[in-house]
Amino acid sequence: MADPTAPILLFDSGVGGLTVYDALRDVLPDAPVIYAADLAGLPYGTKTEAQIAARVAGLLGRMAERYQPRLACIACNTASTIALGMVRDVLEIPVVGTVPAIKPAAALTQTGTIGLVGTEATIRQRYVDDLERDFAAGKRLLRIAAPALVGAAEGKLRGRVVDPAVIDDVRARLAAMPGGDGIDTLVLACTHFPLLADELAAAFGQQVRQVDGAHGIARRIAHLLDGQTFTATGPNRFVVTGPLAGAEGLEAALASRGFAPAEAF
Numbered sequence: 001m002a003d004p005t006a007p008i009l010l011f012d013s014g015v016g017g018l019t020v021y022d023a024l025r026d027v028l029p030d031a032p033v034i035y036a037a038d039l040a041g042l043p044y045g046t047k048t049e050a051q052i053a054a055r056v057a058g059l060l061g062r063m064a065e066r067y068q069p070r071l072a073c074i075a076c077n078t079a080s081t082i083a084l085g086m087v088r089d090v091l092e093i094p095v096v097g098t099v100p101a102i103k104p105a106a107a108l109t110q111t112g113t114i115g116l117v118g119t120e121a122t123i124r125q126r127y128v129d130d131l132e133r134d135f136a137a138g139k140r141l142l143r144i145a146a147p148a149l150v151g152a153a154e155g156k157l158r159g160r161v162v163d164p165a166v167i168d169d170v171r172a173r174l175a176a177m178p179g180g181d182g183i184d185t186l187v188l189a190c191t192h193f194p195l196l197a198d199e200l201a202a203a204f205g206q207q208v209r210q211v212d213g214a215h216g217i218a219r220r221i222a223h224l225l226d227g228q229t230f231t232a233t234g235p236n237r238f239v240v241t242g243p244l245a246g247a248e249g250l251e252a253a254l255a256s257r258g259f260a261p262a263e264a265f
């Protein structure tokens with residue numbers, strides 16, 4: 001049985017994994033959490049597979065040693081679709097990944113046309129090809145990279161206004177693809193993007209349903225930890241790689257979620 005004070009480690013390149021954190025609080029409100037944002041490595045989406053795999057496996061190995069978590073969650077689609085297997089080889093605890101929610105989207109679509117918005121690295125992964133083949137056969141899955149949304153979400157959590165042109169560009173590029181005007185379901189294949197749900201709804205319209213994996217991941221974590229006890233020894237921790245200045249402006253977003261002020265890894 002795990003030490004009741006042992007945390008769950010949530011890992012992302014930035015603040016995107018907070019969407020998984022929010023869902024996790026709904027199902028395991030008392031579980032101690034350490035959230036790690038690799039701000040020194042942000043963004044992952046424009047890096048190569050080799051860079052992402054080495055960075056994520058190396059960091060998670062060191063973080064697991066330092067924080068002794070009972071479970072680690074890679075709350076990042078880019079890192080999960082590339083490095084999940086490698087991280088599982090490195091860590092001796094359960095590791096939960098985040099993969100694009102193609103399966104639920106395929107079950108929801110009425111028109112049969114699904115838009116998938118992710119990072120450049122995520123949308124080119126074979127992992128995504130496999131999900132499409134296994135769960136969206138007979139549907140049309142239109143993929144686009146939207147790296148600017150990562151910066152927009154990071155800015156929003158720091159209190160900055162989201163430029164509507166950045167969101168509209170995503171809508172317009174999807175609409176311009178063959179069959180794009182039939183999209184009724186949007187897979188948010190990057191954990192940062194649900195932070196922009198309101199802005200996306202304003203651009204795409206309420207008739208386009210947004211689907212992401214956060215609640216499914218939270219349920220999976222709760223299932224894996226079923227029967228375990230949780231004792232918090234203080235507020236949850238938010239650690240960042242690189243200079244602490246990278247977390248400036250996040251104070252309100254962290255405090256409202258019950259985190260202590262950001263600290264350096």
Ligand code: DGL
Pocket residue numbers: 012013014016017042043044045046075076077078079119122150189190191192
């Ligand atoms: N939050 C990450 C994801 O889910 C990506 C952001 C980045 O490019 O670092 O893919």
